[in-house]
Amino acid sequence: MKKYVLIFSIVISMLFISVIPVFGEEKSTDNSDGNLSLAPNAKSAILIERDTGKLLFDKNANEKLPPASMTKVMTLLLIMEALDQGNLKYDEIIRVSERAASMGGSQVFLEAGEEMSVEDLLKGVAIASGNDASVALAERIAGSEDAFVTKMNDKVKELNLKNTKFQNSTGLPAEDHYSTAYDMAIIAKELLKYETITEYTSIYEDYLRKGEKNEFWLVNTNKLVKFYPGVDGLKTGFTNEAKYCLTATAKKNDMRVIAVVMGAETTKERNATVSQMLDYAFNQFDTKKLFEKDQIITNLQLLKAENKNIDIVASQSISVIHGKGESTENINTEVHLNKEIDLPLKRGDQVGKLIVKNGEEVLSETPLTVEQNIEKASYFTLFKRSLQKLVKSR
Known part of the structure; x- marks a missing residue:
């Protein structure tokens, strides 16, 4: 009798063990490789190759979520377009408005009436995620932040993105301000056409007003630029609603990939998830450069x-x-x-x-x-x- 009880117990244990992974799997939308363990601690995520746009992994990539400061990927795109078209110059001096100086959240502590070059303001956005620097550049490009936001949403339509709407240039909490992991990856892909952007987003630390009394130390909010070989951008994000987000890009040999994570509970989880996604891309795939x-x-x-x-x-x-x-x-x-x-x-x-x-x-x-x-x-x-x-x- 004891023998049968023992066999019955072993069978039940085996059945229970085999069921656990099924219930523990993360559901994914259009996950091309079936690898469901890459982003277990994020609300949504996506991994694409930059040149081809090929989807390597995704999890709930079309779920609308607050992007927090990842909004600045679009802001940076419009800044780089203006520079490329000659409508803005790196050495141009911009006078900071009272409104720009009043921005809360992450900032580089610009003062109303202060004058700063476009390049230094760009560093303030790309490295330190400065909301004040973002608004100062937005006002210069479009005349006002509201007009700049119109340009942002026009660009959304141009890129044929269906699940993104911006209300500001910074990512500060606002009603009806949302995006998705997929849309953020496409915006990042477009931004990376301007390859000089990574000369700024890859800087780990720098200074504004260096040598002056009000010198300000810039430290990159994306720690992976220092701790993951090949990472050279792009933009972090955090609000209480959005949790911890990151649009990252990394290059190894001729291959550049973009990884987006939204809604991680901690910076450690966010960075670990992105690192795991990048490892997967570089371990499983190669690219051949054509042009x-x-x-x-x-x-x-x-x-x-x-x-x-x-x-x-x-x-x-x-x-x-x-x-x-x-x-x-x-x-x-x-x-x-x-x-x-x-x-x-x-x-x-x-x-x-x-x-x-x-x-x-x-x-x-x-x-x-x-x-x-x-x-x-x-x-x-x-x-x-x-x-x-x-x-x-x-």
């Missing part, structure tokens, strides 16, 4: 342009991602230029796309752009070309 950002892909002759020989460049770096040890022999690329191109063109305007394929399977499509402004040809230039064509035809 660098701004690399010339092809040339185009536009007879109605002032300078008819036009260089067409990659709008961002282009890669393919594959599992460790997988072959990339069947990778090929195709250039498709627009049939009709209207002049004038501004630097960065799209004139085609580069398609990357694995055999016949389309892996990615990347915009091809012009690297400089293209003006319409003057009447004199058109007349001269007509004469040259006439002479050649004789």
